Ligand SMILES: Nc1ncnc2c1ncn2[C@@H]1O[C@H](COP(=O)(O)OP(=O)(O)OP(=O)(O)O)[C@@H](O)[C@H]1O
C-alpha cells in the first residue's frame with residue numbers, strides 16, 4: 001500500500017468544520033426539542049381524540065412516517081415556493097427536521113400515554129382531578145419515562161438523518177465535508193473524520209439524553 | 224336526611240342490565256357492607272356513586288350534591304366521595320407522602336406546607352407516618368393500600384367507598400388494612416364497602432346489603448340477617464361461603 005494518509009487539512013478547515021458541527025448540533029437540538037413538543041401535543045390530541053386535531057395529526061403522522069426524509073425536504077424547499085412560501089436552506093432544513101421528529105414522537109409518546117394503567121386514571125378521577133391534571137400529574141411523567149429510550153433513539157436518528165440537508169446546501173457537517181473533499185480530493189480522510197465526528201456526537205447526545213432522563217424525569221419532584 | 228341516597232338507579236352495559244333500580248340510603252356515620260355473588264353489580268354500584276360509571280336512569284345524591292343520569296357536577300360529587308380500589312392504584316412516580324399531598328394541592332389549592340401537614344397526619348392515621356418518603360414499589364401491598372386510604376382521606380371525603388380492598392393482598396397482610404378500616408369506622412367515618420370478609424362485615428358493619436342480579440335483594444342489620452335470612456337467595460349465599 002502506497003497511499004499516504006494526510007489529515008493536515010483538518011487544521012486548515014477547522015473553522016468550517018466547527019461551523020458544520022455547530023450547525024448539525026443546532027438542527028438536532030432545536031429539531032429534537034420543538035419536534036418533541038409538537039409530538040406531545042399530537043399525542044394528547046390523539047389520545048383524547050380531540051377533534052379536529054386528532055384527525056389532522058393522524059394525516060400528518062402518516063405522511064411523514066411513510067415518505068423519505070429527502071423527499072420531505074425537497075418538497076419543503078423546492079415545492080413550497082410554488083405556493084408562494086419561500087424559505088432559506090437553513091429554514092427549510094430545520095422545518096423538515098422538526099416536522100419529522102414531531103411525527104415520530106407523536107406516536108412514541110402516544111404509546112407511552114396509552115400504557116398508563118386504567119386504575120391510576122380512575123384513582124385520579126375519584127380524587128376529582130380534571131382531565132388536564134390527570135394528564136399532567138398522573139400520565140405524563142411515567143409515560144415519558146417509559147418512552148425516553150425510544151425518544152432518545154429517534155433524536156439520534158434524526159441527527160444522523162440531518163446529513164441529508166446537505167442536499168439543499170444547508171451548511172451542516174456533511175455539507176462541509178463534501179465541500180472540503182471537493183477541494184482536497186482526500187475522500188477517505190475527509191469522510192473518515194466525518195464518520196468519527198458523527199459517531200462522537202451520537203454518543204454524546206445519547207449520553208446527555210440519558211442524564212436528562214435520569215435526573216429530570218425519573219426523579220420525582222412535586223408541583 | 225341520609226348522607227347518601229340513590230333513587231331508582233339503572234345501569235346497562237350494552238344489553239346487560241347491571242343495576243335494576245337501586246334505592247340505597249346511607250346515614251352519616253353508618254358502615255355499610257355490600258355483599259353478593261360475582262357479577263351481581265356491587266362494583267358497578269360503587270363506581271356509579273362517584274361517577275366512574277355513568278348512570279342511565281335515576282339519581283344519586285351525596286350531602287346535597289345531586290347527580291341525575293349524567294347531568295351534574297361530577298367533580299363536586301367526587302370531592303365528597305373518596306374511593307379505595309382493590310389494586311391500590313397509587314401513582315408510582317410519587318412517594319407515599321406526595322401521593323397523599325397531590326390532590327389537596329391541585330384540587331383544593333392547598334399550599335404545599337399545609338398539604339404536607341395533612342399528608343403527615345393522614346399517613347399517621349393509617350400508621351405509616353414513617354413511610355412518607357418511600358415510593359410505592361418500596362412498600363408491601365398492605366402498606367400501599369393503607370397509603371391509598373390515606374390519599375382518599377386527605378380530601379376529607381364525606382363518605383369512603385371501598386371495593387374489595389383486601390382481595391389483592393396476601394392473607395397475612397389483610398388484617399393491617401382491616402384494622403385501619405375498623406379504626407375509621409369507630410371514628411365515625413361513613414363507609415360503604417364491598418367485601419368478601421363476612422366476619423368483618425358482621426362485626427364492623429351497621430348495615431348489610433345483599434345484592435342479587437342487579438337489585439338490592441335484602442338489607443338490614445347484619446346480625447339479624449345472618450341469623451334469620453329473609454330470602455332463600457341470601458340463605459344460599461351465606462351457606463355457600465363456608
Ligand atoms: N366496563 C364494563 N363493560 C361491560 N360490562 C361490564 C363492565 N363492568 C362490569 N360489567 C358487567 O356488569 C356486571 C356486574 O359487574 P360488577 O363488576 O359490578 O360485579 P361485581 O358484583 O362487582 O362482581 P365481583 O364480585 O366479581 O367483583 C357483570 O356482568 C360484568 O360483566
Ligand SMILES: [Mg+2]
Nearest residue numbers: 265266267386
Ligand atoms: Mg367487583
